[in-house]
Amino acid sequence: MNFNLSEEQTMIQNSVARFVQDYYAFEQRNATVALEHGFSADHWQQFAELGWLSIPFAEEYGGFGGGPVDTMVIMQEFGRGLVSEPFLPTVLLFGGLLQAGASHEVKNELIPQIIAGELQGAFAFVERQSRYSMSDVKTRARQDGVNWVLNGEKTVVLNGGAAQKLVVLARTSGEQPGENGLSLFLIDAATEGVTTTAYRMTDGREVANIALENVTAEVVIGGLGEGYGLMSPVVDQAILAVAADALGAMESLNAQTLEYLKTRKQFGTHIGSFQALQHRMVDMFAACENTKSLLYRAVCALDAGDQDVRRSLLALKCMVGKAGRKIGGEGIQMHGGMGMTEELSVGSYVKRLMIANILFGDADHHQQRFSALVNSPFKKD
Known part of the structure; x- marks a missing residue:
């Protein structure tokens, strides 16, 4: 089997490697992690200008249309340099969920903002009791007219402190810890009822606990009950x-x-x-x-x-x-x-x-x- 990278993938790899060499010497990395939210906004804009934020997204939304190999190439170089910018939570998780299930209108609005480095996002799915079971969800969403109202708490939300928008996993039907009845909701992190408590993990990157008290969701991602x-x-x-x-x-x-x-x-x-x-x-x-x-x-x-x-x-x-x-x-x-x-x-x-x-x-x-x-x-x- 041929494991050689394509010309484009080699260019991406070399580009990320040069960035790590120029901006992520150990002392520089420590200074970056010490910044608010644990990463550099300037670096994030460089990611956007270099086209890295566009790689996993479809071309119709301004993306590169890359696949798992392209993502692997980027993340491997990030690991070598201990890069702290939130590529995983914003691009792969938050952006990946939007691309997988959001409406065409929502994709057209938000994905170009991610690609341009203008929007930070996060996926809130872990809860205190859930351990490693993603289906063990207590957070509930109830319908109130045409809106959905969320109540619950999420923990260890990657990039939760910096995120402007969140995709939240909540139960619309069924019983804990079943996979059935789970739905995904898009909310604004500044919405009334959202309380964010940010803290650092062992490696210095920031996560957050997010409490939701009668929070009105903007939109459902995918169909009801299709979240898992x-x-x-x-x-x-x-x-x-x-x-x-x-x-x-x-x-x-x-x-x-x-x-x-x-x-x-x-x-x-x-x-x-x-x-x-x-x-x-x-x-x-x-x-x-x-x-x-x-x-x-x-x-x-x-x-x-x-x-x-x-x-x-x-x-x-x-x-x-x-x-x-x-x-x-x-x-x-x-x-x-x-x-x-x-x-x-x-x-x-x-x-x-x-x-x-x-x-x-x-x-x-x-x-x-x-x-x-x-x-x-x-x-x-």
Whole structure:
């Protein structure tokens, strides 16, 4: 199978790599994360000018019409540089849901604003009790005349503090935690009754808890009760993006650790000459390559509409968690005490990998789902 990138994909990759090199040295990255909402508005405008925000969207809305491979290329470079701008929550989740289910009028209005860097968005679906089950939703939407009124609370909303508009998952019928009866609603973050409490994750990126008290929704995304089916393929795309970001972080951490072993001296010689450390570096490299192989498999399966895509995604997310722990732990240990300091970037990469593990379900959760899938008596041979 040919895994070579196309000319356009190579250009995108080189463009993002140059941006990371020019604007995301470790000290610059720390200064960016310290800004309000954890990212730079100037950088976001550069993303728009370079055309990156248009890549996943259809050409009829001003987009590039890209697919999973294009997204993978961008996110892998973002992971290498620990880029903090909200490409995942605004473009892939919020924008992806609009493109998947919004009316033509809503798409024409909002997607060009995302592409131009003028609109920040977020997808509010996690709740306190839901853990990793996206269908465990207490938030309710009741009809009031021609409008829908939402009540409930969402937690850990990626980019929730900066978002101007939200897509909210709420229950219009059925019982918790069923998949039936879930619907998606578009609301303005400044609407009366919306209370946002922003805070930082371990890796410095901002999320928010959002309380909804008698909030009137602007519009329903898709049909009533179609929310779960509508969001599932969008979340699949997001899982691939998180995995690509994690792979980029793993590759960068591996390279930094190898360089440290080549330059750090102990007992009069470079510690990279010690066979025990060489074996550990091989294990780190193997973990990274295993993640890359599963990522390529999942991307190809999703791009081709393969029936095996669910198994590939579950295996990939499981590997991201396990390989991230392996590479992160070894990276810290082989850097010695320096690996624990804030002055070195090692800890920031480890934190990025920790967050990659828990987004959309950690390794243990996906291991259980994978086992249930392959052991199902109804699975196809």
